[in-house]
Amino acid sequence: MNEHSANTIRNIAFVGHGGAGKTTFVEAVLYTLGVTTRMGSVTDGNTVSDYNADEQLRKFSLNATVLQFEAGAIKMNVIDTPGYTDFIGEAVGALRAVDNVAVFINAQTGVEVGTELIWGYAAEFHKPALIVINACSREHADFQQAVDQAKDRFGSSVVVCQFPVNQGEHFNQIVDVVTGKLYTYEPGGKGVAKISELSGELASRAQQMREALMEAVAESDEALLETYLEAGELEEDGFIAGLKAAIKNRMVYPVLASDAHHNVGTDRILEWIAEYLPSPADMGPVEATVAGSDGKVQIQCSEADPLCAYTFKTVSEAHVGELSFVRVYGGKITQNIEVANVSQNASERIGQSFFMLGKDRTDAGRINAGDIGALVKLRTTHTGDTLCDKSRQVLLPGVEWPKPNISFAVVPRTKGDEDKVANGLHRLHAEDPTFYHEVDGELNQTLIYGQGELHLDVMVKRLAERFGVVVDLEKPKIAYRETIRKKAEAQYRHKKQTGGRGQFGDVHLRIEPLERGAGYEFVDAIVGGVIPGKFIPAVEKGVLEAMESGIIAGCKVVDVRSTVFFGSYHPVDSSEIAFKLAALNAFKNAMREAGPVLLEPIYKIEVTVPEEFMGDVMGDLSGRRGKILGMDAKGPFQVIRALVPLANLFRYSTDLRSMTGGRGLHTREFDHYEEVPPDIMVKIQEEFQKQKEAEEKD
Numbered sequence: 001m002n003e004h005s006a007n008t009i010r011n012i013a014f015v016g017h018g019g020a021g022k023t024t025f026v027e028a029v030l031y032t033l034g035v036t037t038r039m040g041s042v043t044d045g046n047t048v049s050d051y052n053a054d055e056q057l058r059k060f061s062l063n064a065t066v067l068q069f070e071a072g073a074i075k076m077n078v079i080d081t082p083g084y085t086d087f088i089g090e091a092v093g094a095l096r097a098v099d100n101v102a103v104f105i106n107a108q109t110g111v112e113v114g115t116e117l118i119w120g121y122a123a124e125f126h127k128p129a130l131i132v133i134n135a136c137s138r139e140h141a142d143f144q145q146a147v148d149q150a151k152d153r154f155g156s157s158v159v160v161c162q163f164p165v166n167q168g169e170h171f172n173q174i175v176d177v178v179t180g181k182l183y184t185y186e187p188g189g190k191g192v193a194k195i196s197e198l199s200g201e202l203a204s205r206a207q208q209m210r211e212a213l214m215e216a217v218a219e220s221d222e223a224l225l226e227t228y229l230e231a232g233e234l235e236e237d238g239f240i241a242g243l244k245a246a247i248k249n250r251m252v253y254p255v256l257a258s259d260a261h262h263n264v265g266t267d268r269i270l271e272w273i274a275e276y277l278p279s280p281a282d283m284g285p286v287e288a289t290v291a292g293s294d295g296k297v298q299i300q301c302s303e304a305d306p307l308c309a310y311t312f313k314t315v316s317e318a319h320v321g322e323l324s325f326v327r328v329y330g331g332k333i334t335q336n337i338e339v340a341n342v343s344q345n346a347s348e349r350i351g352q353s354f355f356m357l358g359k360d361r362t363d364a365g366r367i368n369a370g371d372i373g374a375l376v377k378l379r380t381t382h383t384g385d386t387l388c389d390k391s392r393q394v395l396l397p398g399v400e401w402p403k404p405n406i407s408f409a410v411v412p413r414t415k416g417d418e419d420k421v422a423n424g425l426h427r428l429h430a431e432d433p434t435f436y437h438e439v440d441g442e443l444n445q446t447l448i449y450g451q452g453e454l455h456l457d458v459m460v461k462r463l464a465e466r467f468g469v470v471v472d473l474e475k476p477k478i479a480y481r482e483t484i485r486k487k488a489e490a491q492y493r494h495k496k497q498t499g500g501r502g503q504f505g506d507v508h509l510r511i512e513p514l515e516r517g518a519g520y521e522f523v524d525a526i527v528g529g530v531i532p533g534k535f536i537p538a539v540e541k542g543v544l545e546a547m548e549s550g551i552i553a554g555c556k557v558v559d560v561r562s563t564v565f566f567g568s569y570h571p572v573d574s575s576e577i578a579f580k581l582a583a584l585n586a587f588k589n590a591m592r593e594a595g596p597v598l599l600e601p602i603y604k605i606e607v608t609v610p611e612e613f614m615g616d617v618m619g620d621l622s623g624r625r626g627k628i629l630g631m632d633a634k635g636p637f638q639v640i641r642a643l644v645p646l647a648n649l650f651r652y653s654t655d656l657r658s659m660t661g662g663r664g665l666h667t668r669e670f671d672h673y674e675e676v677p678p679d680i681m682v683k684i685q686e687e688f689q690k691q692k693e694a695e696e697k698d
Contacts, residue, residue: 510565
């Protein structure tokens with residue numbers, strides 16, 4: 001591969017809902033350019049992008065794949081991302097590294113939930129975007145409906161720049177509004193169009209669309225608008241320059257047409273990427289923070305600038321080790337140099353570097369500013385880290401990763417593997433920040449969190465394959481809480497005489513409920529020294545210990561004020577341990593009389609689904625003891641807001657996907673605790689007693 005400077009590079013991520021045809025489009029591109037000798041198939045498991053065994057087995061992308069190739073004088077750095085929302089983190093990481101995004105929409109299904117989700121991230125990162133309406137040969141393909149949905153969801157900046165002539169089974173012609181030409185493709189050909197002039201109705205339609213595009217371009221710039229209003233049009237050079245600027249500034253989102261499966265429109269879309277999308281040099285400098293301060297510095301896209309690179313993906317490859325994928329924003333990466341990993345406050349030595357085409361690697365030698373490459377066997381570098389020249393240590397902005405919406409408990413099949421499990425889970429998180437784990441001491445479980453059940457299944461499989469430890473997934477325990485409804489008092493006298501010095505502590509305790517979420521208060525109301533002040537801390541310790549395990553199901557007790565108001569002591573036998581035990585038992589006795597209740601965590605969820613599934617989803621939420629808070633229309637989707645007990649959200653992402661044919665998604669976050677219904681509380685209490693009895697027998 002020839003060496004390229006920033007102005008001859010295009011960095012672009014292919015994104016969109018699952019089934020939109022991103023990976024097939026990549027196959028068409030590589031075949032058209034002669035990089036491969038045949039088009040692979042996702043169904044057959046032989047595509048360049050989906051080279052992972054899991055992807056070949058499941059027939060869809062799980063990972064963001066970097067594909068680097070030349071299209072004429074332009075070097076294309078394409079990142080093919082998964083459309084499955086379980087792996088949204090892969091797409092988000094890719095967006096952080098590129099300058100442009102191509103959003104694929106299936107002409108048959110239109111804008112889907114995953115499309116909207118990833119569009120939101122592209123907007124957050126301010127990435128120039130073009131829209132590819134793919135699969136125009138499908139039986140029920142409707143290009144115009146997909147365009148209308150895109151305009152409805154993404155705004156009036158969505159402008160048609162190509163349209164299909166004969167969509168449906170025999171689709172093989174596209175009109176390009178900018179060039180005013182007809183592109184005809186030979187069935188079963190290499191995807192290179194025969195170009196001809198327009199006439200009749202097609203010419204008239206193309207002219208109308210060109211005028212609409214020219215108007216959108218003019219409105220993106222005051223100077224252009226003034227010229228347009230005076231002359232009624234823009235000169236060709238001004239129009240093309242204005243179009244490029246409007247795309248770069250997210251003022252115009254061009255809509256293009258294709259059918260990747262039949263390799264129709266591929267070559268023209270490649271030309272669009274090369275001709276109209278910005279290069280790294282066009283995007284200008286990026287801002288970084290000076291390490292250890294709030295100072296800012298501009299990173300210039302130039303080899304003359306000190307090195308500054310961002311690690312957007314980390315993978316572990318068999319026989320190679322860890323590969324760290326980096327986007328170089330300034331300077332260059334060459335072999336055998338020492339760089340600073342500012343994120344980890346560590347030093348790294350750069351060894352080999354590669355350009356990637358799926359799993360295939362070619363030696364890079366050097367990675368220039370604006371380019372993307374892979375580094376091998378870095379010691380401390382993880383996804384999200386900044387690598388830079390030691391003479392200018394800076395941090396590039398990170399990524400706010402999607403929050404998890406599912407969790408499982410993991411249990412090693414082999415006792416003694418706990419450390420291996422922890423190490424493996426930590427390494428997997430370093431590769432994929434949307435996956436993480438925690439050891440919950442309260443529940444005595446190791447919990448893993450992710451974007452969906454499939455996401456966690458894949459991670460557990462990687463844990464076994466790469467770290468040699470097999471775990472089983474179990475339903476997580478629920479962090480219930482206990483509290484009281486009314487005021488109560490109790491007294492407990494701890495007295496023990498076993499020869500020699502005895503134990504004596506006498507505590508009178510009053511407990512009363514606090515507002516939900518208030519936590520805990522301890523009040524010392526002793527007067528007259530009936531309990532010496534030196535023993536009051538021991539009384540509080542006893543109360544706190546009692547609150548660690550309530551009387552209903554052994555859960556933490558919350559939202560209680562405890563007041564010690566009377567007691568007695570013995571000048572010789574009283575001790576801290578005696579008063580601690582007296583307070584502990586006084587609290588439990590008082591709690592039995594204070595109307596104890598069980599609290600459960602309630603989560604606020606937002607479910608986004610196509611309108612036709614709204615009734616099923618709402619009925620399901622009601623069956624989960626959910627309380628519907630409201631609904632909002634969001635283009636072709638409905639957003640349902642509800643409060644649902646965590647106990648009823650186990651595997652919800654999987655159930656939602658099943659209900660909606662994979663077209664629904666949800667987010668969740670903790671909201672509050674509230675009382676468990678009496679009948680359910682009784683069942684939980686019975687289960688706790690059975691478990692306690694079983695443990696006592698063991």
